[in-house]
Amino acid sequence: MYRRLIAKRSVTACLLAAGFCHALAGNAPLWLRPVRISPDGKQIAFCYMGDIYTVPAGGGAARQLTTSPAYDTAPCWSPDGKHIAFSSDRSGSMDVYVMPAGGGPARRLTAHSATETVAGWLDESTILFSRTGHPTARDIIFPGSTYKKMYRVSLSGGRQTLYSALPMDNVCVGHDGSIIYNNVKGYENLWRKHHTSSITRDVWSVKDGQYQQLTTTHAEVRDPLWNPTGEGFYCIDEEDGTLNVTQRTANGKRIQLTHFHGSPVRYLSVSDQGTLCFSHDGGIYTLTPGSQPQPVSVSIISDNKPEPLRQDKVRQGATSISVSPDGKQVAFILNGDVYVTDAEYKTTRQLTDTPGRERTVSFRPDGKAVAYDSERGGVWSIYECEIKGSKE
Structure with a gap:
């Protein structure tokens, strides 16, 4: 699960969320x-x-x-x-x-x-x-x-x-x-x-x-x-x-x-x-x-179909690489999101998928989570994400 280490403007975030729900409830285009x-x-x-x-x-x-x-x-x-x-x-x-x-x-x-x-x-x-x-x-x-x-x-x-x-x-x-x-x-x-x-x-x-x-x-x-x-x-x-x-x-x-x-x-x-x-x-x-x-x-009556998902094979462009303490995993930033790849089995998992930009990833000492900076709502803060688990 995400655990925010530096909390800012929580009241503003709540108000924005409330306004968004109100817009959906009204069912009117805004x-x-x-x-x-x-x-x-x-x-x-x-x-x-x-x-x-x-x-x-x-x-x-x-x-x-x-x-x-x-x-x-x-x-x-x-x-x-x-x-x-x-x-x-x-x-x-x-x-x-x-x-x-x-x-x-x-x-x-x-x-x-x-x-x-x-x-x-x-x-x-x-x-x-x-x-x-x-x-x-x-x-x-x-x-x-x-x-x-x-x-x-x-x-x-x-x-x-x-x-x-x-x-x-x-x-x-x-x-x-x-x-x-x-x-x-x-x-x-x-x-x-x-x-x-x-x-x-x-x-x-x-x-x-x-x-x-x-x-x-x-x-x-x-x-x-x-x-x-x-x-x-x-x-x-x-x-x-x-x-x-x-x-x-x-x-x-x-x-x-x-x-x-x-x-x-x-x-x-x-x-x-x-x-x-x-x-x-x-x-x-x-x-x-x-x-x-x-x-x-x-x-407004419109058929706004979502664009189909596209899979890309990327072999370059990763930044801010961090190796786990046991040397078996590598975390990195690609296109503003956090990924973790297994050094032995070559499987890669995307940990974040946010409109904000992530940077500066680092493993926790026990290797079970990573910390990184993320820009949410125009504010840079530090987040932590567990690598395993059903929720991120």
């Missing part, structure tokens, strides 16, 4: 994100288990648009609502694809080996996307994944052209061609919460080559969106301690539209009529300014 509402406000595109779906904004049965075994993400409606651009790693790295909004064959528009993520549409025939840096061996230490450049590509395909060498995040294109975006000051984990620092993102706008800073706060301000009425913009910010939806008027006044506590709001989008859509605590919500957020009920 973590439907990223989400993006259509320009007419009638449909919402979202990602679930690596595929792209759409659902009526009022809730109902979702329609699956992609069925590729690859990972499809970042769906983005064209301004006329006829197409959805998205990113997929169908060919190894993330490339830009486009498909009819009602479903149909997807066309690949880019083929660069770097990661390319759809950011928006400049107009009904031009897609805007980001591309990570592709450094040479000399400057590989440069964080290319953080300082991305913006490119554009035609709906019909063809050569991609540089749109902006200035790093931009969460880009929104207005009807007049103006752009609102988050600047990039340095590296920070995208999912970090509850912090105020000099690296938090600010909101900027650009039109006709003229840049203007719109926010100056030490709290996070993300996902800026032009208000369709032309009066300021929407965003999510953390000024009250939790990422919530807010409105900024043309004169800079801040109006808080949601009042969630704890779980943050993510992936804000807006329709041409001003209906906001976002993800919160794994679910999808819509919001009309001046009213309360409305959860979107989603039902």
Whole structure:
């Protein structure tokens, strides 16, 4: 059996387990994100288990648009609502694809080996996307994944052209061609919460080559969106301690539209009529300014068959080898898991099969168990596992 020698954050683990059981009991799909509402406000595109779906904004049965075994993400409606651009790693790295909004064959528009993520549409025939840096061996230490450049590509395909060498995040294109975006000051984990620092993102706008800073706060301000009425913009910010939806008027006044506590709001989008859509605590919500957020009920019918198990013969790559005191067994780490092999009979047993990474294995003095480091829940701790027995 496992015996944890260093216990940390046990309360957090219990709460997470309770939340997971509650999600199963509710029998409702969760973590439907990223989400993006259509320009007419009638449909919402979202990602679930690596595929792209759409659902009526009022809730109902979702329609699956992609069925590729690859990972499809970042769906983005064209301004006329006829197409959805998205990113997929169908060919190894993330490339830009486009498909009819009602479903149909997807066309690949880019083929660069770097990661390319759809950011928006400049107009009904031009897609805007980001591309990570592709450094040479000399400057590989440069964080290319953080300082991305913006490119554009035609709906019909063809050569991609540089749109902006200035790093931009969460880009929104207005009807007049103006752009609102988050600047990039340095590296920070995208999912970090509850912090105020000099690296938090600010909101900027650009039109006709003229840049203007719109926010100056030490709290996070993300996902800026032009208000369709032309009066300021929407965003999510953390000024009250939790990422919530807010409105900024043309004169800079801040109006808080949601009042969630704890779980943050993510992936804000807006329709041409001003209906906001976002993800919160794994679910999808819509919001009309001046009213309360409305959860979107989603039902998904999908045949998600598990991939068949595959047996691999591996003859190299083992690390952190430890020999038992009697010299009859060898423990080692392979692909982040702990194995023990018999030196005489050449039989090997896998002791761990966790999503976390294990390292630094060592036999106990009596040879009946091994100890090792394991990363569980983002925390490195020491574990012990008995070699024999029905439970590990």
